[in-house]
Amino acid sequence: MFSSVAQELLQLYFASFKQTQKFLCVTHFINTAQSLLSEITLNGGRLCRRRDGTYYLDAQEIPAELLHNLNIAINFFADDIAVSSVEVNNYLNFYMKRFFSSKGYWTVPPSHQEAVAELEAIMEEPSEEAVEPATPGRAHENVEESPFNTPLLKKGDSTSSKATTGSLYSPGRDESSDSEDDEEDDQLLLKETDPHLLDAYFLVQGKKLLELLQINMSGSENNAKRMRLMRKASCPIIIYVTEGPRPEKKRWEGQDKLSARKNDKQFVGNILTCTAAVTTGVRMNKLIQWAGEFGLAIPSQSTFNRIFYEMRPSINTVYQKHQDNTLQRIKAAYEREGEPTPWDIAVDGAYDSRGFSAEFCKVLAVDMKTKLCIHTEVVERRQTGGKSGLMEKLGFHNMLRWFRSQRIPIRSVSTDRNLMYQKEIGEYNTEFGENVRWYLDPWHLARRLEKQLRAASMRSQCESIRDWADDLKTHLYTAIKEGAEAGSGDRIKHVFNSCLKHVADVHEWTEDSNTGPVKKCLHKPIAPNEERGKRTISTGSVAHEKLKEIVLQSTFQNDIMIASPYGGTSQCETKNSVDRLYCPKELFLPRTTYPLYVKMATLHLNALREAELNGERVVESRTRIKRKFKERTSELKKKTPIQHLWRKEVHLSYVSTKLPRQTSYGEMMDTT
Incomplete structure (x- = not known):
């Protein structure tokens, strides 16, 4: 002491x-x-x-x-x-x-x-020389490979102006940026500008450009030697000598610095470039290649890696804040109808790569009423002993426990036809004394039915089945709705089986084992001379027998009895599509960044959905396009674009961690 x-x-x-x-x-x-x-x-x-x-x-x-x-x-x-x-x-x-x-x-x-x-x-002078912290869990590996999926320069690399081992999170000394020690001497003479910088493009703030235009540096024969252009990543820097009886050196910078500290070397534009790349899912190595095609000066890969590493707490903070608001909104939606009721959710799993070489699996839960993403469990292969096939099961197991830890009651879970979900729900009900129902996604049932109908229509004397493929899919959804109103799975089966009578132009019949108590079609009566527009499939014909075989197969009959009356996993598939923007399957992402990209994809999709719920995102135009089958068309809807404010929140949160004792920077950031 x-x-x-x-x-x-x-x-x-x-x-x-x-x-x-x-x-x-x-x-x-x-x-x-x-x-x-x-x-x-x-x-x-x-x-x-x-x-x-x-x-x-x-x-x-x-x-x-x-x-x-x-x-x-x-x-x-x-x-x-x-x-x-x-x-x-x-x-x-x-x-x-x-x-x-x-x-x-x-x-x-x-x-x-x-x-x-x-x-x-x-x-x-404070340096930005790179250091190499180890990747968690991979200390035994060669850290010359960046955990942010970008190879770093190795020692002796000819592309490096200095011997360096690269950096994972700290920017190396930028080869194209110079320190003030290099540029100034005692004779007020400046070194020549690097010729490559004369053809480069930079990111300059408008107010800084106006400031430059107000600087008077004309009237000298040796003007070229009295100015020098440099850069700090995306920021241009000009060192010049003023005219007059007492010339002096001055410095102009194209961007504001992060703070007013004398030794601060972080420019606003460089930070904003990196945070924007992170929150939009753009890969920095691709951005560097794009910028290099026409000479745009942007931050280096090592600078991006450092900022991404430092942004992790900010991303987690903003994500947790928005997810808390999402949970409150969903709770309000269920309480609006009276007493709070258990939630109906849809669950789906997706892997980070195709085949059996996946390193990650994410299991997503979406609310069926609001279509908002509730929670995503990310599982690594090492958690299942190296077995990729068990990751989805572990993710769903953890997700059910997460709902219980949040005290969120669940009434039903709708999934695809993976019996693992049924088994896990059964074990959960037994362990905690719950009564969670398991339903199948109707879309998967309709797709299976359509494939079988179109395959059957290719056979001889069965061409007429193709005429009814779309109508039978619609009839399946109608049957599920009828069964939900009646609260009976048998009702779904009996209503759907009535299609075997309808295609034969029979709309009333006596009770049989296939249709049960349903003795007539649910549609309005058809006039005797009304044109149907489809070929009738007569009872006993080859086509009718084949259709009957497809409709009455035991697996399909059992599945439609547990079809979800609350909807399907379509929003989960939409989330998987957004995930591919942030964490593509073709790109390996390490465990340090993959969960972060999944969280940002959730923020992205929930921002779109909340804008729709608030009436801020509406359909602007509709386009009919052909999909897989030429005779069918689908409708594409173009909706109003929105501003993803969560991205700015992440940026400001990160900046606030860099300036914990300053209060004036927030006003400056609002202008950038």
């Missing part, structure tokens, strides 16, 4: 260093890093080794107690500073990259003076 005199002396020293921008010398830098590494290893922390023999430290290895004690010590002389595990991790990885090898600590002999000089130069 410091004495009061020593504490006051330290505070004075620190205030002086902070004001003059002074930093520790190399010896103190090495001693501090060695001391911290010793504390970490004594507490059980382990260093990870790359394939090239160098070492790095995972942030998870830093003990919480060490971080707590470190902040207590710092508070003795600077109560406005707090360090995080990420900052300590970056500091130690920076040290090990230059002063640590397989033989142990480097003592920095005279032969390493170049390394010392480099470190001192970096300390004079």
